[in-house]
Amino acid sequence: MTLPYEEPLAVRQPGPRVVPEPPRRGEPGGEPCGICTGQASAAVWSDDLWSLHPPVGGSLPGAVWLASRDHVDSFRDLPDAAAKDFGSIIAAVERAIYTLGDVGRVHLYRWGDGGAHFHVWLLPRPLGMLEARNMMLPLWEDVLPSVPDEALRSAAEQVAAALGAERPPRPR
16 A cells, blocks of 8 residues: 555544535535536636536646536436536546646546535546555645645646647537
8 A cells, every 4th residue: 555644544433424414515505516606716628518627725737627517416417418428528638638748647536525516536647656546646646745726727727728629619
């Protein structure tokens, strides 16, 4: 295991279950949805189905998150057009991230607990950073030194330019 922590680690017990679960952002009773209210980072690319955003406060230039334009919760709720297009857009974003260079692999993640708006994360694993392979990349991303938000946005804009060359935005 290549955790970004020194040994010894201690296993802790999970807390008591909370049922019903508290509402997420964008659900009734929860905080407003950042995407719908314009509080999320501004998109660097969008079309009629998707918007692509840079992270804020991250450590991996080239990381981006892709959100559906419609306010939906999960794969099960995606409109048919978005569900059918999902593989195509993910492949195009991945190819665009590789144009940055110095990328060993691109990891795709969907956790779904933060907000009630469908979105996935694409994280570039730095070339040669073998300890960040597999499920370790998000752990390493969390402890690596943060880069300025302007650098994250600049890299995301480069990804968007490469994506736009392959897949020009369709009007909404």
